[in-house]
Amino acid sequence: MALARVSRGAAGRPSRLGGHAVKKKSLRVYFVEYEDGRRTGTLMRTWDTFFDRPAPSAYGATTEDVLDELESQLEERRITEQDVVERYLWEEHFETSTVKVAIFPLSSVAKRPVIGKKEIPLLLTYAHCPLAGGGHRVMVPRFGAWFVVEELSLAPHLLRHMVTTSLLGEKPRWVYDLRRVGAEYVREWSPPAITRTRPAARAAEEAPPEQLARVADDLTALATRGKLPRVVGEPALRRDVEAYSLRPRPPSLLLVGESGVGKTTLVRALAQLHAARRRGKTKDAPRIFSTSRDRIIAGMIYLGMWQERCVAIVKELSEEGDVLHVDALSGLLTVQADGASIADFLEPALASGEIRVLTECTQAELERARRTRPGFVARFEIVRVEEPSPEATVELLSHYVRHKGGIAAHAAALKRLVRHLAMLERSVAFPGKGFRFVDWLAQQAAGAGDGKAKTYYPRDVSEAYSRYSGIPTSLLSDDISAGAGELADMLRARVVGQDAACDACGRLLARFKANLVDPERPCGTLLFVGPTGVGKTELAKQLARTTFGGEDRLVRVDMSEYQLPGSARRLLEVGPGVRSLATLVRQSPLSLVLLDEIEKAHSDVFDLLLGVLGEGRMTDASGRFVDFRTTIVIMTSNVGTSEARPVGFGEAGDQEAARASAVVRSVRAHFRPELFNRIDHVLPFRSLALSDVARIVELELDAARKRPGFARRQVRLVTTDRARAKLAELGYHPTRGARPLRRVLEEKVMTPVATRMAEDPTFRDRTVVVVEDGEDAGGRAWVVRV
Structure with missing residues (x-):
């Protein structure tokens, strides 16, 4: 992971993608530690430009976290040629010192902004190093300033003058942002991916081939930039991946397993291994390009276009020695409108060993493929990706929860989660369905916004899975009795x-x-x-x-x-x-x-x-x-x-x-x-009695009372016993049971009320009484007779 390589020409200006870093040079990271143990790290650079973007900076719980993030940022800038590496490389050794500075922040007199008389002391940390030609470089990374002095003893006086003048009359929050919060120091850092020599020809080779760049993602480049999800897997998985990559001529692989078992994760692990080798001594580790059937044929609307693209892809793969990953075997075998398939164009090159392909399928899809295209399937070495045991799944989920952050889970809670998922999500395999639930749980915790990591116990997991799946907790949790x-x-x-x-x-x-x-x-x-x-x-x-x-x-x-x-x-x-x-x-x-x-x-x-x-x-x-x-x-x-x-x-x-x-x-x-x-x-189902229909009347009226029109106008609906009995009689039919009841309620009750509400906008906060025709309404305000 690194920036785009540059070299300085005769005029001293940087040029992209060429040259070599000076030997023994390394990066300098300015660290600021906080009271909670976390820290920030900012890369120091040897020169700046007008309208310069901020230097790479990261925040993390440990020094390793910060350096990992800085390496990822540097690699992204290098790949996209947004920065040059030379200005981050140093030979000098830095030390840090402190100086007390007096600040007079903004105040107000008679509502007018003035420079205040209150003096605020500020303890400022600065870094300094001797220069080979004489003098000293003084840097204040948190202030974004640097200068060169003849004698280091001048630095405190100049810093007091510079900072006091710069912050004179500024808002107090600027002073607060510059306060000393913990230890500040400079660390030398030499990541191999950043500081190693890289010829221009090597950088040019990293550009993906034309057709592959259009239809596929370079997983190796994404892994180099830290853009692939971190692989969470058993050591055996990593050993298998490494053993495959070390074979003299690795064959094409057909990964067979159920959805969620980790087939694509295995491909990502292989891409990350290749990326690590390309950063190290093994320069010829092949790239892995990932695509799908839909991406290959996208936009190919005229006769022969998608076939021509397939031929070009095969040519580029054979010339570069790279690997093609296709997400589904069924996509390769799907017959297009002209009767051909992508497999028809890949099979000759697979048979001759010119190209390598990684693809995935389930056991059922493999059986169908063997019936329809046995010759094509025979070109692959079949690797079965098995679902982990419940015990191994709990261990994987525990590791994933720790990696995810923001939540924590008791071991018993993870066991219950595995039980819920095994019972209710049988179409997806472990550990994928467990990871998805943990992702959802982390999103819920982040949405809470309290910033505290919640620890989940078995009951909490059951309640969370109830929200996730919709199944009531009474049917999920053993802690709740429901016979x-x-x-x-x-x-x-x-x-x-x-x-x-x-x-x-x-x-x-x-x-x-x-x-x-x-x-x-x-x-x-x-x-x-x-x-x-x-x-x-x-x-x-x-x-x-x-x-x-x-x-x-x-x-x-x-x-x-x-x-x-x-x-x-x-x-x-x-x-x-x-x-x-x-x-x-x-x-x-x-x-x-x-x-x-x-x-x-x-x-x-x-x-x-x-x-x-x-x-x-x-x-x-x-x-x-x-x-x-x-x-x-x-x-x-x-x-x-x-x-x-x-x-x-x-x-x-x-x-x-x-x-x-x-x-x-x-x-x-x-x-x-x-x-x-x-x-x-x-x-x-037995026939309904009239008393049954009377109970149904109550249920239907209860549902009607919850309609938005009643709630918005605060209208209450009341029925008498005689009215309910009459509605039950009207809504009952000898051969259709209670089916006519809803129509009766709409015609006899809802329609008169709706008509009145539509005609009279002031009809609010009223009680509507439904009575039988001829029944005494008792002088009530508004009556519906049935």
Whole structure:
């Protein structure tokens, strides 16, 4: 890491990218330590220019932190040619001394700014060194000034005069900024990446090839400038990377592992190793260029353009000996509109050993690639990147938390985090999903703005993960009791008249909380069977609120739209703007999937659902797996309800049990055995009684009271018992249950109130009383009659 190399010509002016640093020269860093042990370091330079940018400066907890940041800044300036290295190189040895200076800051008299009479003493530290030709250089880095004196004894007098004059009448805060806060000293520093000799030809070679510069990132250059994320991994990973790089002719690699396991991290570790060798004695360490299929073909709109670019990339790689990293094997194999793929252009050069390629895939993608392009896959050496054990993951997360800063975590808290992630984020592997959660946690801590590092304990981690995932703490934490009965009561808060179905769902949630669900299937597969308007959809919504934190986690699919042959493919579609079942579940794997009116779907849909319900996964149109193992799948149907007795005002217990048995028999007869046997529970929904509909009226009115119009105008809605009974009677239908109720409430209650509020802007802070037609309103202010 260094600045762009320069040399001084005959006229003494710096020239870019040429020359050699004078032997034995090194950098000088001016350190200022603070009371809390932290420090700043600023590079001292031998000359300045007009409109000069500030010298590189860094702040850190240790000297090593400061030097690392300074090295990164220097490297960035060198690469971008924003500075020259010679003016930071010294042969002289500096010492520091102090001088007392008197300052007369700004004051005011009769609201006029004047030079104050109050004298403020300032202890100023300055650095000085003898010059080879005589005299002494005196520097005040914190003041941004330097001069040369014949005798060092003159320095204190000149500094008093200079600083006192410069700060005369200035605001007191300027004086405060220059106060002595701790030890100040100069340290000599010789980082090899900055001070080593580097010929101009070598610098010219670092420019990336033309086509690669357009479509790829030079990971080695980014690592040299400190722009790559720090690799957090096991020592074995680093050993494997180093062993690969030391091979005489390293082969092309195919990294196989699940998402999040660390495939890309391994490539970054290799880039950082190559960057370190290029800074050291090994000058021929190859660069690693990272790209993707989309970047390679971007902008190639005419016939033959993307093929020509591929040919140019292969030529540049073979000439330079560099390595190409492509983020996904599937991108190389994707067939373009003309029937060719990127792999077609890379394979001949791979076979002859002219180029090396690093790419990544999952095990499932590898199996598909072997079926479609076995010859291309054979050009790679396969390296399997395994997921670390839970114990190793805890150690990695502990190291990552310490590196991240701003937060701290107890070992037991990290163990609980690993448990939560293992249970609820099965589509992503460790340690990636753990690192992402720690990143989110650090952002939350930074947003708090109190500047204190919070220590997380197991309960804190459960609460934080609840906010992160949306799953209530009562289902996550072992510290909170929530039995099947209590969970069923939470469902009954919004679902009326379906106690048996709520109890079954409560038992499902209890298994979910205890982490006793089948890990290779959806968390639950339920079939709700009953006539329309009895609460099947409402129970699904309440289950989504209780389990995943809100209705937005409900993925609803109307299966009546998939009745025709071939329509099942629409469930698997992917692409920009597509909202298929596959894309919605991939975006939100913690969700409730509601397949409404499942009996109307085509038989092809049932074939597709066999894999979802049996193995918890689906293969989308692009060949990628979609994980359903953290979803709850609910299907609704009215199969068998037509043979049962029509919905009335309640049934006797034995009649209800007989009807439920008849419904289950009808369901078993209607669906294929392989589908029926994958359903955990068939839950018949009973018919609603009028008393049930009266309770639903209360729930709907409670929801209506929360509408913004009522809150903004502070209007209160009150109903009498007779009015609620009348609304229940009007909103009940023998064959449609309580479905007409919402329309009745809108017409009989909401519409009159809305009309009055729209007509009268002064209608505020009122009480609206809903009464039955003919009922005495008791002289109340404003009445709605139903």
